[in-house]
Amino acid sequence: MNKKFVLAALTAMLCMPATTYGEELSEMKDRYEEINSQKLEVQKRLEQNSAIADRMEKELKAIEEDFESTSRELREYEEKLVKLNQDIASSKSELKNAEDKLNQKQELLGSRLSSMYKNRSASYIEVVFDSKDMVDLFDRLNMVKNIVSHDKDIIEDVKAQKDDIIEKREQLEKREQESKMAARKLEQRKLEASNLAKSKEAVVSSLKRNEAEYRAQIETLDSESERTMQEIRLETEKKNAKPSEDAGKSQAGGQVSSSSGGSGNQYTGAAPEIDYSNTEKGEAMVVKATAYDPSPEQNGGYGGITAMGTALRPGVIAVDPKVIPLGTKVYIEHMDGTPYGYCIAEDTGGAIKGNRIDILFMNNADAIKFGVRDMKLYILK
Known part of the structure; x- marks a missing residue:
């Protein structure tokens, strides 16, 4: 009975190293598989991150191109606005001269009419009836006719010049407002493009940081994988260096x-x-x-x-x-x-x-x- 017990104990002791070895090797291989599984997952994240970064950089490039285009348009409008302001200044000067001439004509016409009303002897009827003879009468009638026609021309000219001045002023003011509005819209577009570009740049920077982190993780996992594989090789070499254990395992019938x-x-x-x-x-x-x-x-x-x-x-x-x-x-x-x-x-x-x-x-x-x-x-x- 005691001999059987001792024999069983010795057998158990001899089997323990093999079992321990098998468990250790299995754990190593499980760890190796887990490391490589983690590496594949990180690589997948890296690929997804790179794809998003590429797309964002393309979008950022399109935004930058739109920003440059808007900036060019804005510069063109600013140049047009400068030219328009010059035209407005020149037109205002011309309008001022035209208004001065118009005022002179209005003063002349007003002076004549005032003189006629103040001096009754100068009325057109008196002028006609003061004629000495028929020839003088016709001369006076013709003179009155010319004066009336001239005054009428002055009045119509004054009215036409007033209308022309008002129209030109309205056109210039309208062009000035349109140019200012277009410039404001371009400034808004430029600001929006700039803000969007900053937002995209922040995202791209974040993605690049993620990429660096993923690559660092992959490098760490590569090192762990290589170290684990080296441990597996060493354990396997230890096993192969024990012919008695190999012989025992071949007798077990479980290996092909x-x-x-x-x-x-x-x-x-x-x-x-x-x-x-x-x-x-x-x-x-x-x-x-x-x-x-x-x-x-x-x-x-x-x-x-x-x-x-x-x-x-x-x-x-x-x-x-x-x-x-x-x-x-x-x-x-x-x-x-x-x-x-x-x-x-x-x-x-x-x-x-x-x-x-x-x-x-x-x-x-x-x-x-x-x-x-x-x-x-x-x-x-």
Whole structure:
């Protein structure tokens, strides 16, 4: 009984490091996935921020162009107003001269009429009846006629000049008011454009500050991601340096061994062991690719089984079914065009969301070595 108890205790003690290692490695990988998820979210915000900033800068450019156009129009109106004021000053001088001449004529006419009324002997009737003879009578009648006609012309001329002066003055005053009103409107437009430009500039400045903050966050997350990946590599190297632990895990039956003697599918892109070359490729999709292996630590303890219930094998990838349905056949290549090979989407993962895939490697070291990278994925028709 005591021997069995001691044996059980020793067995538990031997298993604890492996369990602890598995938990630590799983936590590291979860942290790595979370960091990259945060990075993707910040990158998304950065892209949205940049799009808004670009639009605002275009709007700001249009406002500045309108401001310049309004300023030019305002300068033209100011020049016209200066010229108009000069014309008004000149016209006022001409009007003053015309009014002076008109006043002189009015005084002359008034003086004549006053003289005629004051001096009865000078009345037109007396002038006519004082004629000495018929010839003198006709001469006097003709003289009276000329005087009356001349006075009538003076009166009509005075009236016409008055009307002309009044009309010119009204026209000049109207032009002056219109020019001042147009100038006020342009000043208002210029002020509105200036205020709007200041508002847009404040928004653009805020967006640029946001961009700097997002880039700083991405840089920090990149550093954390690289540090976490380095920790994962170190932990994996420690594990691989313990042959007794590796042997114990291989006897547990939960790991699918690599058919290539431990090297697995090399991260440089050796083609997986499936071929769909007789199918047609669709449009390219850029995806963020990571890697995993069949070990329980990375496969959720499913014992080498995919989400579709098939065995884990070279060429299997984990996907987001909302983006790439399970069972979809794909072709993958590196961003430089180097082929990786044909694969099939048969697995899923908690961190595999959106344009993200997880490529199965039969060897943990190769999965670690693969790291994270962008790749082109073609859905086969």
